[in-house]
Amino acid sequence: MTASWQEYLDLHQQRFIDELLSFLKIPSVSTDSAYAGEVRNAARWIAARMERAGIEGVQVMETTGHPVVYGEWLHAEGQPTLLIYGHFDVQPADPLELWVHPPFEPTIDGDLVYARGASDMKGNDLLPVIACEALLQTTGAIPVNVKFLFEGEEEIGSASLEPFIRAHEEMLSCDMVVCADGGVGSKAAPVVNVGRRGLIGLEVQVTSAATDLHSGGAGGIAPNAIHALSRILDSFRDHEGRILVDGFYRDVRPLTEEDRTEIAKYPFHAEDYQAKTGIKAFFGEPEFTPQERNTARPTLEINGIWGGYQGEGTKTVIPREAFAKITCRLVPDQEPEHIQQVVAAHIRRFTPKQVDVTVTASPGDAEAYVLDRNHPGLAALEEALTAASDAAPVRVRGGGTVPITAMFKNILGVDTITLGATLGHDGAHAPNEHFSLSNFARIQRVFCMLFEKIGAGVVA
Amino acid sequence: MTASWQEYLDLHQQRFIDELLSFLKIPSVSTDSAYAGEVRNAARWIAARMERAGIEGVQVMETTGHPVVYGEWLHAEGQPTLLIYGHFDVQPADPLELWVHPPFEPTIDGDLVYARGASDMKGNDLLPVIACEALLQTTGAIPVNVKFLFEGEEEIGSASLEPFIRAHEEMLSCDMVVCADGGVGSKAAPVVNVGRRGLIGLEVQVTSAATDLHSGGAGGIAPNAIHALSRILDSFRDHEGRILVDGFYRDVRPLTEEDRTEIAKYPFHAEDYQAKTGIKAFFGEPEFTPQERNTARPTLEINGIWGGYQGEGTKTVIPREAFAKITCRLVPDQEPEHIQQVVAAHIRRFTPKQVDVTVTASPGDAEAYVLDRNHPGLAALEEALTAASDAAPVRVRGGGTVPITAMFKNILGVDTITLGATLGHDGAHAPNEHFSLSNFARIQRVFCMLFEKIGAGVVA
Structure with missing residues (x-):
């Protein structure tokens, strides 16, 4: 040695x-x-x-x-x-x-x-x-x-x-x-x-009929699971990225001046970030800096969607079901269980009355x-x-x-x-x-x- | 013989x-x-x-x-x-x-x-x-x-x-x-x-980044292709099914009293239809009867969507792209090419500025x-x-x-x-x-x- x-x-x-x-x-x-x-x-x-x-x-x-x-x-x-x-x-x-x-x-x-x-x-x-x-x-x-x-x-x-x-x-x-x-x-x-940040996850399933329907034979009278899901998904955030779910921000510990001063020191180079990720523009609550939004503010993101015909060409179908996967990043002092509940309640509230919705909590919450x-x-x-x-x-x-x-x-x-x-x-x-x-x-x-x-x- | x-x-x-x-x-x-x-x-x-x-x-x-x-x-x-x-x-x-x-x-x-x-x-x-x-x-x-x-x-x-x-x-x-x-x-x-009815079809692709991004690392600053697509898709119709695309109804030949009298005779049994299709409720423009909406009114339906993670479990990703297939049923005197154009223009107008969109016309229009x-x-x-x-x-x-x-x-x-x-x-x-x-x-x-x-x- x-x-x-x-x-x-x-x-x-x-x-x-x-x-x-x-x-x-x-x-x-x-x-x-x-x-x-x-x-x-x-x-x-x-x-x-x-x-x-x-x-x-x-x-x-x-x-x-x-x-x-x-x-x-x-x-x-x-x-x-x-x-x-x-x-x-x-x-x-x-x-x-x-x-x-x-x-x-x-x-x-x-x-x-x-x-x-x-x-x-x-x-x-x-x-x-x-x-x-x-x-x-x-x-x-x-x-x-x-x-x-x-x-x-x-x-x-x-x-x-x-x-x-x-x-x-x-x-x-x-x-x-x-x-x-x-x-x-x-x-x-x-x-x-x-x-x-903490984490919760949800999966949403919208069902509008017992089978897929012909868009000629049923178009104009049958509800469409994808349209209904789009309504739900588009209701989550405003055009600037604020989350519109009732109660979502209720327990968020406000950022102190000390927090904001510390966060302002984070190494963050907007142009490098854009070049590396290929994003055209930044997105999120304009009342917070990108570093604050990225680390000390909660998020709600749709991680995946699917429904109807996804193959080559056209299929003129009114799909009977549509799905989305959603996760939220949490900050102190948000409780995972509470956020699960308010997001699920929001989904139910924004589901058009002509369709059924199922919300399933994903395992693995974290504060x-x-x-x-x-x-x-x-x-x-x-x-x-x-x-x-x-x-x-x-x-x-x-x-x-x-x-x-x-x-x-x-x-x-x-x-x-x-x-x-x-x-x-x-x-x-x-x-x-x-x-x-x-x-x-x-x-x-x-x-x-x-x-x-x-x-x-x-x-x- | x-x-x-x-x-x-x-x-x-x-x-x-x-x-x-x-x-x-x-x-x-x-x-x-x-x-x-x-x-x-x-x-x-x-x-x-x-x-x-x-x-x-x-x-x-x-x-x-x-x-x-x-x-x-x-x-x-x-x-x-x-x-x-x-x-x-x-x-x-x-x-x-x-x-x-x-x-x-x-x-x-x-x-x-x-x-x-x-x-x-x-x-x-x-x-x-x-x-x-x-x-x-x-x-x-x-x-x-x-x-x-x-x-x-x-x-x-x-x-x-x-x-x-x-x-x-x-x-x-x-x-x-x-x-x-x-x-x-x-x-x-x-x-x-x-x-x-006639038919047109479109495919929409929304792109928000060069790669999928981590929803922890990028959540709060990066745009999300699925959120952007949801905004576009939810903008097409109002809550009662009227199509909100500028110019969509411009050339629709109004139904005459004769038309409406003829259509009213169609064999249509709402309860049978619901039992057969499993729809919970009918959907569509309340100012027209189901038979009129189903045969003599134009439609816009999303036939398929996909984007992000669709597999088992959770994937905490901000997806870089999302897709939808759309078809419209047309009535006299809508011109397929005109409807293609107004729907594509609507999609571009409702696309959030942080993402890119591509609209592709599907082959096989019909008057x-x-x-x-x-x-x-x-x-x-x-x-x-x-x-x-x-x-x-x-x-x-x-x-x-x-x-x-x-x-x-x-x-x-x-x-x-x-x-x-x-x-x-x-x-x-x-x-x-x-x-x-x-x-x-x-x-x-x-x-x-x-x-x-x-x-x-x-x-x-």
Whole structure:
């Protein structure tokens, strides 16, 4: 053990990249039951990788849904215990035709690896595992106690995780959670996450007849399920993006001047964002800045619609049914159950009387989460990140959802800090998702330093 | 030749039914290019059947699209010539899961045969062929001259037929057209068709970004293609079904008192219709009766929508694109091209400025058609039908579209009467399409009588 952990990381970086490519080849799509075996394969893969790193007591454990993976290294006597969280499931890859490379055949182009799950979050899963390996292989120890919890249902709302955590409170007890799902910005513009939005989901089905009807024979007398669904969907937001659902904003904690000052510092480059996403214009409540709307304001988005004839050519049919999938991002202090209720009530109210509607709540609600700005883990993270970046990190709230943050707070009583290598425009959930390999290497170092800072007593 | 044609029809009816089942097994779906070979197989099948009936000069002829079938029997010197029109293509069969029997495995249950194309219109194609066979086999002649024209593109708007007719004006010259696509009501409540609506179709594509975006990362700042499409679709009609497109009603010929009196006589049983279709309530302009709205008022219907994630579970995506298919039924004197233009202009006007829209006109426009109430073919048809029914027929305008009626009037200068065995609720274009075998036999007789009435000089 003559090399430093820094040297070890450099020496073995090509192997770590090769390992990442192997991991990315597993199509662990959790939302589609056809891929359940692949989600399990991904669990086994990361479990084996943890064992090779020197993590102890590694096991693939059953839940009511996809399995979770646990492991630990608990020999840092007197030191705090960090529970490291990640997920090995991925979003579906469709629309497949928009991928330049097949989503489960990871392809490197320059600094980027393209694959479904590259940035969300198989690359990030490897970061703490590699950091532990580097420390164990060079210093013989990790400066803190670590526990790992990797799940397989994050992309579908982590429904099985809450009962699992409740059933294993003792095993999972810790001083704080380090969530590897997310990012800490670029080297030039680092950020630390101090909050995330919550989530609810609904599916709407409109039915207008027992069968599809001929648009000649029934046109002018029969209701049309798609017209009725369009009425419902168009009633949700005004032309500027304000949500018109009664009660939707009732519990929203107003932004303070302090909040708005903090949010105004977020790195955000409108032109870059437009170039990267191809949007023609920004959209949303004009009384808030884009950064506020994107992180600290709730949303309602239609994620999918279908109904009637979608094939080639024309089919002159009055469709009997039409469907939509809807999700809302929530902010403090919105209650998921309350938002489910008010959106469902709105749908019923705007359903034309000639048709029937069914509203089904999707599993996996999550409350929004905000981290106490005085949390000692936050200070350690900011120190470690500053050492690996060109600037001091900015504190940001994320627009996305990691259901486990609120869950760990409620059940285990601990806060969550976030450390991962995902960048802002990595195409998570979209075709051509990608991940920066140089940032992958950089954040491995930040993980080592975070363990060192916390082990050195930055945490009181 | 001792039997009468009536006896011949009785004697051979089981064979005619078996032949119909063979014809229905061919999945001649014209809108999907994957089935082009099957459309051609259907053409060959009916051509062979015509030859067996004694029709002469039968040929499968090429067009710019699917082939047509021609045949003739022209030995009734000094008698009028009837051009008999039908189509051997069918609508797509999806949604397949709603069929009780597979759509291309025709199944008889009591008096009904269930199959895609049963009522629209392979059963009807056989009627005039069988009538000619029965007359030729028993009397040795048909009392009028007949020409047959069967096409394979009716369900997609008959786009190749117009150039074909123009190129074969001489071959197709005639005194009137008998369209076998449609029905003449039941034995108890017979009807004759005196008009049909026209048709236009459009496809709309809304694009909001270069890729699908993460609803966490982009929610609150990015436009959503489905929300934008919903706005467009919901702008077409008011809550009572009036079409809000500027200029849409400009050229609509107002209904006269005479029209409304005629329409009021249509056999229409609201409760039966609701029971049969499963609609909860009727829908449409309250200032018109259901029968008027269904036959003499124009419509705008969304036939299909799709966009974003439509699979199992949740996908938290802001979709980059969304699509809809739209058709309008037209009445006299709406011009298809004008309606295409005003609907497209409306779509552009209601498209939110943050997204792009593309409007594509579907091929196969058709003008509405109204038959002169003094046409001598109408009188012959009414006489023949009265003889085979329990009541005198009521004159009705149909809600559907047969593009060839306006085409024959414009190119060949002749009017079209309609004689077929389709009933009101045969599920044309819908799952579990079916056809009455007793009505099949009845209308074979009416065809024989129509030929006799016209041959006997009912036509001046």
